[in-house]
Amino acid sequence: MPQEDDCLRAVKDFVRTELLSGKHDLDSLTTLPMPVYEAFAETGCANWWLPKEYGGAGKGLEVSVDIVAELAYGDAGVAFALFISLLSTTALALYGSDDLKTGYLTALAAGNGFAATLASEHEAGSELSRTATTVRREGDTLILDGHKAFSTNTAFAHFVIVIARSADNEKDYHAVLVPGDTPGLLVDKRWNVIGLRASGTYQVTLDNCRVPAANLLEGHGLRILEAGLNTSRVLIAATAVGLARRIRDLCMDYAKTKTVKGAPLARNDVFAAKLGQIDMQIAVMHDQCRTAAREQDEIAARPDAPAHLLRQGALKSAVVAKMFCGQAGWRIACEASEMFGGYGYTDESPIGKLVRDMRFASLIEGGDDVLRQLLYTRFVIPPAKRS
Ligand SMILES: Cc1cc2nc3c(=O)[nH]c(=O)nc-3n(C[C@H](O)[C@H](O)[C@H](O)COP(=O)(O)OP(=O)(O)OC[C@H]3O[C@@H](n4cnc5c(N)ncnc54)[C@H](O)[C@@H]3O)c2cc1C
Structure with a gap:
């Protein structure tokens, strides 16, 4: 049996002890949970993707999908804060001078910075x-x-x-x-x-x-941004996977306590069909993230990766993963919130926060209208007719 990744194992412990334990307020607009970020640094996994040559753990995007899905199961905001540095570190690692990379990536790894x-x-x-x-x-x-x-x-x-x-x-x-x-x-x-x-x-x-x-990074600024977005879009999609899993499990917990027609909701056929559908969607979401991450990891391993990505710009698989996971995740969140009845519309139930958190996946790093147009102009129109 393949061994579980060391960071993934540490992240699972962190999620259980710091995020699911209720020790921290993770929904505050007045204070940021800095102690949570510090506790994560103590796992030794902060900025887990930074290349080994700069003192990082050198994890690829495929394992990052699982790490982020686990973090988002605990809290999507914490997950986002901990992975979004990847967008700028990818740009720096691909297009910065050797001095710039050595100076800034090494310091980031050593200081568990952002x-x-x-x-x-x-x-x-x-x-x-x-x-x-x-x-x-x-x-x-x-x-x-x-x-x-x-x-x-x-x-x-x-x-x-x-x-x-x-x-x-x-x-x-x-x-x-x-x-x-x-x-x-x-x-x-x-x-x-x-x-x-x-x-x-x-x-x-x-x-x-x-x-x-x-x-100054070397290359066209907007293409450099697109190269970075290829990684962070996949992890936004992975955040939706983690949130959807949490929602599914919350529904199961609720269905054990709620009675319908004299039996627990968990034994109701309508409920079973809904949960089966949700689980199928989560599996496809996860697969799409992994497919996109694998493509990105393969490109990153090529010696011509910087030049290739400047030519290519946005990868279709990353755009598709973010769009699909954002849309499927939103359907799951809405369906689940209805399951909790009026209680689901109160702050007494955690489902409301999960719905609010899920909304971000379809909005940031390109809303769906923008990404649909990007897919059309870059991948649907035949190459000879593209402007
Ligand atoms: C929590 C959060 C964190 C963020 N973090 C960062 C960050 O770290 N760095 C950063 O740079 N940005 C960040 N953003 C910004 C985020 O990526 C953008 O808000 C998002 O991409 C949407 O872009 P916009 O706000 O410019 O809206 P717009 O894209 O302008 O969209 C507004 C409206 O115009 C419509 N529209 C736009 N273009 C088209 C089109 N071509 N065809 C049809 N309709 C269109 C949209 O559908 C929408 O209805 C963050 C945003 C949030 C909410």
Whole structure:
């Protein structure tokens, strides 16, 4: 029998002792559960995907799917806070200079730190080519100015990757590494989000933010972002898997106590059919995540991975995994919440929080309207007719 991954084993213990034990408030808008993040670092698995050459555990995306699904079973906000640094570390590992990678990835691994990505803007929305944040060069310095609408982990990030347009040529887009303590990198506010409250998402301003020119990543900024999204989209999908499993188990617990027509709900045929359907959907969701993760792991192992991903951009399997898991997860959450009757619409039942948490999977890193259009223009239209 294959041995269980060491991090996956440690994560299961962490979920049981820290997330499911009720010790921490994981739904607060006033405080972030920093002690939970610190407890996770003590497992030795923080930033588990960072390459071994920089002091990380070097785990691939396929095992990350299982790690994140376990974390999300315990709490989706904690899972999100703990894995979303992957988006910026992937961009750095693929397109940063050797000095930049050695400096920042090593420090992140050693300090169990966090990284963030600053892409979204209020005005541009998902049309990232309308990004208004600018970067200009003055000698050996890059200067960034602009406003970023949403960015998770920025308030305590060791570094952030900023997507910006060249101030000199509006058709040029860049990705720039900005250390978290750079003057001019300003957190405006933490958003009052409806779910994932164990993570912090912020509105950020870049005001005359100066970094060395060597902090520029090599390649087209929007394609660099797409290369990173190929990994984080799969883990957003895996979060939906973990949430769906938790919802299924919660339904089973409830059905043992609820009586319908003189028998426990768990013995009712309608209930059995619903739970069978949910379990089938969870299995397909998990398979889709694994398929996408395996493709990404195979590409990452190739010596030409950076160039390949700049050409390819978004991987279809990652987009499909996020869309499918977001949609299936949402159906499961809605169906399950109805099962709890009026009780399910109160704060006395955990199902309400799980519904709020599940909503994120279809919204972030591209809503479904945007991703449907991406699939159409990149994969449905014949190659010769693509613009
Ligand atoms: C909790 C949370 C964490 C986040 N973390 C980060 C982060 O770390 N870094 C970061 O950069 N961003 C982050 N985001 C931003 C997130 O990725 C975006 O909000 C999301 O991708 C949706 O983009 P948008 O807000 O620009 O809305 P839009 O994409 O502009 O969508 C608004 C509306 O316009 C419609 N629409 C848009 N484009 C089209 C189209 N082509 N065709 C038809 N309809 C369209 C949409 O369907 C929707 O109805 C986060 C957001 C949240 C809520």
